[in-house]
Amino acid sequence: MGLSDLISKTPNLEILRRSLERQRVGHAYLFTGRDRTAMVSASRTFAKALNCIEHKSKDAEADCCNQCHSCERIQADRHSDVHWVRPESKTRVIKIQEIRQLTARLQLKSNDARCKVGIIVDADRMPPQSANAFLKTLEEPPSNSLMILLSTQPDQLLDTIQSRCLHLHFHSDEASVMRREHQAWLETFAQQASVSDTGMLGRYKVMDILLTQLAQARQSIEEDLKARSIEAFPKEADPEIMKKRDDELKASIESEYRRQRGAILTSLEWWFRDTWLIAMNAEARFLTFPDLQKNSHQLADRLDAQYLRANIQVIETLQRVLNTNAQEALALEVNLLKLHL
Ligand SMILES: [Zn+2]
Numbered sequence: 001m002g003l004s005d006l007i008s009k010t011p012n013l014e015i016l017r018r019s020l021e022r023q024r025v026g027h028a029y030l031f032t033g034r035d036r037t038a039m040v041s042a043s044r045t046f047a048k049a050l051n052c053i054e055h056k057s058k059d060a061e062a063d064c065c066n067q068c069h070s071c072e073r074i075q076a077d078r079h080s081d082v083h084w085v086r087p088e089s090k091t092r093v094i095k096i097q098e099i100r101q102l103t104a105r106l107q108l109k110s111n112d113a114r115c116k117v118g119i120i121v122d123a124d125r126m127p128p129q130s131a132n133a134f135l136k137t138l139e140e141p142p143s144n145s146l147m148i149l150l151s152t153q154p155d156q157l158l159d160t161i162q163s164r165c166l167h168l169h170f171h172s173d174e175a176s177v178m179r180r181e182h183q184a185w186l187e188t189f190a191q192q193a194s195v196s197d198t199g200m201l202g203r204y205k206v207m208d209i210l211l212t213q214l215a216q217a218r219q220s221i222e223e224d225l226k227a228r229s230i231e232a233f234p235k236e237a238d239p240e241i242m243k244k245r246d247d248e249l250k251a252s253i254e255s256e257y258r259r260q261r262g263a264i265l266t267s268l269e270w271w272f273r274d275t276w277l278i279a280m281n282a283e284a285r286f287l288t289f290p291d292l293q294k295n296s297h298q299l300a301d302r303l304d305a306q307y308l309r310a311n312i313q314v315i316e317t318l319q320r321v322l323n324t325n326a327q328e329a330l331a332l333e334v335n336l337l338k339l340h341l
Contacts, residue, residue, distance in 0.1 A: 003049050003063040006042050010170055016046055020062035025050065025115070026166045027141040030123075032154040033170030034177050039150040040121060042170070047082045047117040048074045050146065081116045087125040091227035094126045099133045106142040116145040123149035124156035127231040131158050138164045175270075175288050182267035185213045187292055190271060193341050194298035207336045210268065214332075217260045218253075225253050262319065269315040275300045276308035299341070307340035314338045 003020075007013050019025045029046075031039045048064035048071045049055070055065055064071050073079040083105050087094050102118045110116045120126075126134060138147070138161060149165060151157060189209045195202065229249045270288040277286055278300040284290055300308060318335040322328060 001041060001045050002066060003045055006045050010038075010042070012168060013042065015166075015168065016049075017062050020049055025146060027145070028138055028147045028149070028165040030149045030151065030154065030157075030162060030165035030167045031170060032151050032167065033172050034152055034174075035170055035172035036121070036150065036152055037180070038170055038172060040119075043117075043119045043148045043150065044074060046148065047079075047119070050115045050117065051079075051081070081110045083116075083118045084121065085118065086121045091231065092122075092125055092224045093228055093231045094120065094122070094130050095231075096130045096133050099126070099130045099137070103133070103137045103142070106137070106145040106147075110144060114144070116142070118145065118147045120147070120149045122151065123161075124151045124153045125228070126157075127228055129231075131161060135160055135164075178263075178267050178270060178288060179291075182264065183289060183291060185209065185264075186267060186271050186289060187295075189268070190289075190292045190295035190299075194295040194302075196302060203337060203339070203341060206339070206341060207333070210264070210336065211332065213264055214261055217264065218257050221256045221260065222253055225249060225256065258322075261322065265315055265319050265322075269312055269319075271296070272308065272311040272315060275303075276305060276312060279303070279305040279308050303340055311339050 003013075003017050007017060031042060033039055045064060048066070049062055051070045051074065052064040052068055053070050054068040055061075055063055066072075066075070070079065074082050077084065083102055085094060085098050085102050088098075102120075106116050106118050108116075120134075135158065141147070147165075149157070149161070154162065154167075189206065192202075192206050192209055226249065229245055271292065274287045274289055274292070275296045278293070278296055284293060287293060287296070289296070314335055318331065321331045321335065
């Protein structure tokens with residue numbers, strides 16, 4: 001992918017090309033949006049355009065050729081002057097050692113790149129020590145270097161970091177984000193829901209798939225946030241601070257879980273919408289989950305359009321009830337048993 005492809009999808013990235021052409025590239029950029037994959041790929045493209053040997057020699061418009069030896073190495077993540085930092089896989093935290101290593105590398109004389117690039121994926125995963133260490137680098141950026149921070153939750157970043165970066169927002173295609181994040185479990189759900197096992201047992205089987213998905217979401221949020229909280233507070237902190245930490249942790253787990261639960265139920269609502277659209281003879285290109293259409297058709301063939309539409313309303317009602325602090329397990333059971341399957 002080149003800069004032009006990128007700009008055609010995300011027009012506000014035109015500023016990257018203009019800054020390259022005027023040779024006035026900033027020291028730090030903050031890319032935000034829901035679609036992490038798109039931001040990772042945009043950072044890679046920008047790093048290639050900054051260092052492309054071919055385009056520079058031809059004095060062509062600022063972009064990357066994707067073929068020269070610099071472009072190829074950046075694409076394969078093997079370029080010695082383009083450094084990626086990601087949260088550690090187990091704790092999901094960006095450790096201070098990682099930040100120090102990045103700073104040291106950016107301060108070295110560049111090997112063969114014209115611009116050394118440091119890319120921090122999920123920059124909001126920096127606990128305070130890491131964030132403060134990074135802030136120092138931002139305040140005195142190494143020469144000939146550029147830092148790109150990617151974040152899906154920029155409100156978690158220090159204000160002092162945000163204010164030192166040029167902010168670019170990636171508007172994402174909601175449907176493609178939904179497919180990437182939810183299609184796997186929805187496939188299991190759709191398979192079970194399309195089986196004509198309409199008895200109680202069948203319903204509970206369908207419900208169980210959703211409940212498992214919610215439980216997994218909660219578990220991974222708990223693991224993530226606990227790890228971050230432990231990293232942020234040293235062990236010797238006094239009991240009062242520890243108590244405060246635990247309260248904050250509980251609150252942030254709850255709010256993130258609610259956010260993710262909302263996204264899970266919304267994806268389910270969109271799948272039910274697919275089944276209704278099929279019953280209304282809509283074309284396949286209007287479906288959110290075209291890959292699941294075999295199962296969607298099975299359900300649509302079996303039920304009247306009015307029931308398929310009622311299913312969409314069941315999920316909407318469920319979302320509303322859950323937002324009123326209703327008891328979750330009960331609200332889920334009562335409402336999900338109303339689904340027409
Ligand atoms: Zn190139």
